[in-house]
Amino acid sequence: MISCCVVMNFKKPGKIDVVNLLPELDKMLFELLEDLSPEDWDRLTIAPKWRVKDVAVHLLDGNLRTLSMLRDNYYGETPENVHSYKDLVGFLNELNAGWVNATRRLSPKVIIDLLKVSGKEYCGFLTTLNLDEKAEFSVAWAGENESRNWFHIAREYTEKWHHQQQIRLAVGSEKKLLEEKWYLPYLETSVSALPYHYRNVEAKNKDLIKFIFHGETEKSWYLYYDKGWELLASTNQMPICEVRIGDDYAWKIFTKGMPKEEAIARSKIIGNKELGVKIFDLVAVMA
Numbered sequence: 001m002i003s004c005c006v007v008m009n010f011k012k013p014g015k016i017d018v019v020n021l022l023p024e025l026d027k028m029l030f031e032l033l034e035d036l037s038p039e040d041w042d043r044l045t046i047a048p049k050w051r052v053k054d055v056a057v058h059l060l061d062g063n064l065r066t067l068s069m070l071r072d073n074y075y076g077e078t079p080e081n082v083h084s085y086k087d088l089v090g091f092l093n094e095l096n097a098g099w100v101n102a103t104r105r106l107s108p109k110v111i112i113d114l115l116k117v118s119g120k121e122y123c124g125f126l127t128t129l130n131l132d133e134k135a136e137f138s139v140a141w142a143g144e145n146e147s148r149n150w151f152h153i154a155r156e157y158t159e160k161w162h163h164q165q166q167i168r169l170a171v172g173s174e175k176k177l178l179e180e181k182w183y184l185p186y187l188e189t190s191v192s193a194l195p196y197h198y199r200n201v202e203a204k205n206k207d208l209i210k211f212i213f214h215g216e217t218e219k220s221w222y223l224y225y226d227k228g229w230e231l232l233a234s235t236n237q238m239p240i241c242e243v244r245i246g247d248d249y250a251w252k253i254f255t256k257g258m259p260k261e262e263a264i265a266r267s268k269i270i271g272n273k274e275l276g277v278k279i280f281d282l283v284a285v286m287a
Contacts, residue, residue: 008206010224010235013192016154018185019126025157026119028176029059029164033112036171041108045166046257050100052170055163056111057103058096062159063118070136071125085140089286126153141284143196154189158284161186162255178247180217187213190254190284191221195229197282201275203229209275210239215247241271243279254284 033056041053050058068074079091103111135152138144144151161177168174177183191211203225213219222232222239245253245267252258260280269276 008235008237010222010237011233013188013221013231013233015131015148015150016157016185016188016192017131017150018154018157019123019131021182021185022126022153022157022160023119023123025160025164025182026115026123029160029167030112030116030119032164032167032171032173033108033115036108038108040171043170045170046252047163047166050166052167053104053108053111054100055166056108056115057100057106059160059163060103060111060115060118061096061099062156063115063122066156067118067121067125071121088140092286126156129153139192141286142193143199151189151192154185154192158186158189162251162285165251166255166257174248178215180219183215183247183251184219186251187219190251190282192231193282193284194221194223194279195231198223198229198278201229201278203275206237207272207275208235208237208239209241209243209272211279212242212244213247213250214244239271241269241273241275243276244268244270245279253280254282256283256285 036052041051041056043052044050045052045055047055068076077095079088082088082091106114129149131148131150131153133149135147135149137152138147139151139155142151147155161182165174165177168177177186194211205226207225209223211221211223220234222235224230224232224235224237245263249258249263249266253260253263263280264277267280
């Protein structure tokens with residue numbers, strides 16, 4: 001007689017180490033920008049109101065702010081009346097808009113040169129951090145009040161990845177960053193927000209949702225419910241819901257680059273649709 005009870009085997013996600021990928025990611029950005037025409041620099045991106053040049057200077061701002069705050073302990077402007085996540089996002093949006101407006105007078109060549117100089121300093125600084133120590137800033141969109149440096153750096157990778165991808169999409173060169181070497185760390189970091197994102201979604205104990213991202217290769221993660229949601233990298237348990245999302249638009253979902261209704265229409269939910277649909281309003285950026 002065969003027992004109906006199956007012991008659940010599972011594996012939790014590990015640390016995401018992208019320190020050595022960041023200089024390579026930057027190098028691809030420099031090569032991309034150096035090949036752009038004046039018309040390309042002025043193309044609109046899927047970032048609201050931002051053109052290619054605006055996204056490029058925003059990446060420069062990320063380098064300079066990290067070096068100023070984390071390396072040099074110089075914070076410049078400090079937020080006032082920030083009492084919530086919404087307040088923090090509003091403050092950051094004001095900083096971003098002010099920087100973009102101030103750098104409109106910079107030429108593409110100056111921007112590229114500054115990106116190269118600051119990028120080298122930025123990547124070098126990250127190698128000095130102990131990955132297991134507490135990060136200066138938590139990854140708020142994943143629901144963390146305190147994060148380790150490895151997760152903070154992974155969050156930085158997602159910032160650099162998705163902004164470069166916004167530029168690539170605008171100029172018709174988006175396929176490169178969808179290669180597994182570059183895309184997998186982006187997805188791994190973004191789906192880390194799933195337990196927090198699903199925190200108010202009710203389920204029964206042992207309910208399992210499988211999320212499949214398909215393109216060049218197939219990548220899967222799971223949410224398991226046991227008095228709360230937990231992210232798994234693999235398991236032998238059968239899911240009650242399976243969500244299939246294409247690589248070419250998964251990143252757009254997580255960065256508010258695609259309407260929720262369109263994302264759902266282009267994807268496939270098998271099983272419990274109420275559980276599966278929640279992923280389509282996950283935002284893995286400060287927005």
